Amino acid sequence: xxxxxxxxxxxxxxxxxxxxxxxxxxxxxxxxxxxxxxxxxxxxxxxxxxxxxxxxxxxxxxxxxxxxxxxxxxxxxxxxxxxxxxxxxxxxxxxxxxxxxxxxxxxxxxxxxxxxxxxxxxxxxxxxxxxxxxxxxxxxxxxxxxxxxxxxxxxxxxxxxxxxxxxxxxxxxxxxxxxxxxxxxxxxxxxxxxxxxxxxxxxxxxxx
Numbered sequence: 001x002x003x004x005x006x007x008x009x010x011x012x013x014x015x016x017x018x019x020x021x022x023x024x025x026x027x028x029x030x031x032x033x034x035x036x037x038x039x040x041x042x043x044x045x046x047x048x049x050x051x052x053x054x055x056x057x058x059x060x061x062x063x064x065x066x067x068x069x070x071x072x073x074x075x076x077x078x079x080x081x082x083x084x085x086x087x088x089x090x091x092x093x094x095x096x097x098x099x100x101x102x103x104x105x106x107x108x109x110x111x112x113x114x115x116x117x118x119x120x121x122x123x124x125x126x127x128x129x130x131x132x133x134x135x136x137x138x139x140x141x142x143x144x145x146x147x148x149x150x151x152x153x154x155x156x157x158x159x160x161x162x163x164x165x166x167x168x169x170x171x172x173x174x175x176x177x178x179x180x181x182x183x184x185x186x187x188x189x190x191x192x193x194x195x196x197x198x199x200x201x202x203x204x205x206x207x208x
Contacts, residue, residue, distance in 0.1 A: 030058040030187065031082035031117075034100050038090035039197050041126055043168070043179075047086070050180035056187065071101055084187055085117055087160060089131050090124045095141035100153045107156050120186055121165035121177065132161035 011183040030051060044060065050140065051058045058147045060080045069155065085106040093099050123131065131135040134154060145153070166186075168179050 021204070024057070026083040028059040028078065029056045029082035029085045030086055030101070031079050031106070032058060032060045032088065033106060034088040035090050035093040035096055035099055038092050039088055039124060044088060045182055047088075047183065051184060054184050056184065066124050071098060075102070076105055079117075080109055080110075082117060083195070085119050086183060087119060087121045087165075088124050089121060089126055089138075091126050091137050093126075093155065094131075094134070094138055095144065097145065097147065097149075100145075100156070101149070103160060104152060105158050107159055111192055112189075119160065119163055119165050120183065121160055122183070123161075123165060125204045128161050128165070128167065132158050144200075150192060190201065 001129075032044060032155060034040065037143070048058055048060045050168060059082060087103060087106065106117065106119060110119045120127075121131075125135065126138050130138040133139070134157060142153070142157070147153075166179055166182055
């Protein structure tokens, strides 16, 4: 585990030398993908607040109803314009066609190397293997779908679950609180040149 305190002042100052080109490429530092009924008023709200307080400009769709057959163009654009995507896999994530199509878009953006989007999965009270293999309660929700997109969703879930991420058991005292700085530290360490310079400057100042 990585605590935010471990990101030193020297590191933060060095990270603030990010190129101006990346500053113009990305509108958001982070895009949050989540199942509203599972995490909106709990983990996701707290994570969003923690990121914003640290100067990480984050897109969270507060108006999402997860209804209809397709994702609005504005939401797709927000995904494209985000340097990082944090995917909060929860027990009912796979029950939503909206979430699954959102994930497909995220993984498409991440494949555009070398400047593609960086994806950080968080397994919120769900086993990574259940997401990877569509098993357990997560799998039950997924297998309710009758769509010609099932195969692409299946492959996308497997690919996303194979990425390095964070596991969170909501029943373990303090684990949720510790996840917020871990996500921030991961963003700063994994690909710091993608995070906007002014946000890194703010983080550096906060460590003084």
